[in-house]
Amino acid sequence: MDKAYSRGRILIMLGVILALIVVDHLNSPTFAFNSGQGNVQTALTQRDESACAPCGAPCPSTRN
Amino acid sequence: MSESAVLQAGMKPSAWIVDRFVVLTALAGLGVLGGLIWLETAPFMVALFAIGTVLGMALYHGAFGFTAGWRNLVLKKRGAGMRAQLMLFALSSLIMVPMLYSGQAGLVGAVAPVGTSLVVGSFMFGIGMQLGGGCGSGTLFTVGAGNIRMVVTLVFFIAGAVLGSIHLPWWLDQPGFDPVPLVNTFGVSGAIIVQLLALGLIARWVNRVERKAHGTIERNELLWKGQEHGVLRTLISGRWPFTWAILILAAGNALTLGIGGSPWSVTFAFNVWGAKALEAVGVNMSQFEFWQWDYPAMALKDSLLTNIPSVMNFGLLLGAMLAAGLANRFNEASRNRPQRRPLLAAVVGGLLLGYGARLGFGCNIGALFSGISSASLHAWIWFACAFAGSFVGIRLRPWFRLPE
Secondary structure, three states, rough: OOOOOHHHHEEEEEEHHHHHHHHHHHHHHHHHHHOOOOOOOOHHHHHOOOOOOOOOOOOOHHHH | OOOOHHHHHHOOOOOOOOOOOOOOHHHHHHHHHHHHHHHHOOOOHHHHHHHHHHHHHHHHOOOOOOHHHHHHHHHHHHHHHHHHHHOOOOHHHHHHHHHHHOOOOOOOOOOOOOOOHHHHHHHHHHHHHHHHOOHHHHHHHHOOOHHHHHHHHHHHHHHHHHHHHHHHHHOOOEEEOOOOOOHHHHHHHHHHHHHHHHHHHHHHHHHHHHHHHOOOOOHHHOOOOOOOOOOHHHHHHHHOOOOHHHHHHHHHHHHHHHHHOOOOOOOHHHHHHHHHHHHHHHOHHHHHHHOOOOOHHHHHOOOOOHHHHHHHHHHHHHHHHHHHHOOOOOOOOHHHOOOHHHHHHHHHHHHHHHHHHHHOOOOOHHHHHHHOOEHHHHHHHHHHHHHHHHHHHHHHHHHHHOOO
16 A cells, blocks of 8 residues: 655654754753853753743732 | 454454554654753653653554544544543542642642633633644644644644733733632542542533433443454554553653653643744744743743653654554545645634633643643633533534534
């Protein structure tokens, strides 16, 4: 049976996604920190315990 | 039924064909991305990536779709999918509510405010589920399995999520009140009992609907019954009984909480992906209030590899791809060129899903599954409103020429 997809397109798609992830990472504070740059705040150690919702939204009472 | 039993009956089990290209590509993707996460972040992120991968496989092999389960109940009056979801919520409540309220530092539940934003958002999300063809996790695992129409849904899901993030502060200014953790009112045991009672009542209603329409309740999908192949082959190549998926999904969410500090969520990552894309073309996202709040601001600024929902979503996509390759069904749903109206439904549905998820504080995973697992009142309101929206979406499907 014929394949329902093109191998080339899949490899290109995944390659593009991987490239975007890598470019994003190379421009990030985490990469700077890993490269020896100090005084960089990275998201890895951040906790969101003070927020009112998982997306970081404040509470309605705070807004009032 | 075991393979030997089938052979004894004089039948030949179908040959097991694996799509080697898809399997090897998915494994290579998992290896490269996993290695990058290992090198650049921390071991716990690799663990979350692996959990995301297993969850993707479970969603695919278990065919665990919230959307189809709700639609089957409304249209076909069949409740197996819905009962599976209720069982999942009950099991997760039993595991995760005590975990969250054990007093261990650093664990945050999926609790959220109750108000206009939640009601409107979850209702819109419900419509979007039926038009877009999946919820947050459903969209991801079908995209991972190569469904082209769902890629369209995902792109507009992301667009809708970013638009929702820009509008969310306005919606939060409308009537509403702070989160209501049921544990504050009933205590840990009381909250679990109240939730189990509520889930039991819904299950009873589902059973009544099914029995009224068909005379009996179909429970085959919940049990190991009538499987074409043996346990090992079914485990690797599907299709799993719902109970297997329930166990994996419940364990996966509990592990995510234990390792990552908060329950499983999917759609926040879509916000970050969309916002990063807009920033890449010159839009300053930090001018919008949502992106000034601590958590979104930090997620936008830092690498995707440090964002837990993103890392788990990458795992989920590749896990579903791997599962589809093992089942030799990659891209199977996209053999025919998509028609215009179903594509329009994917666009409209995707936008509603994204916008609704942001206003409703998540999707079926982040708001409903993780919300009930955190004993938060908002999850129950989300459930009711999304189901009502889903009902409307089901009625709209024929116009978009979407199959039942």
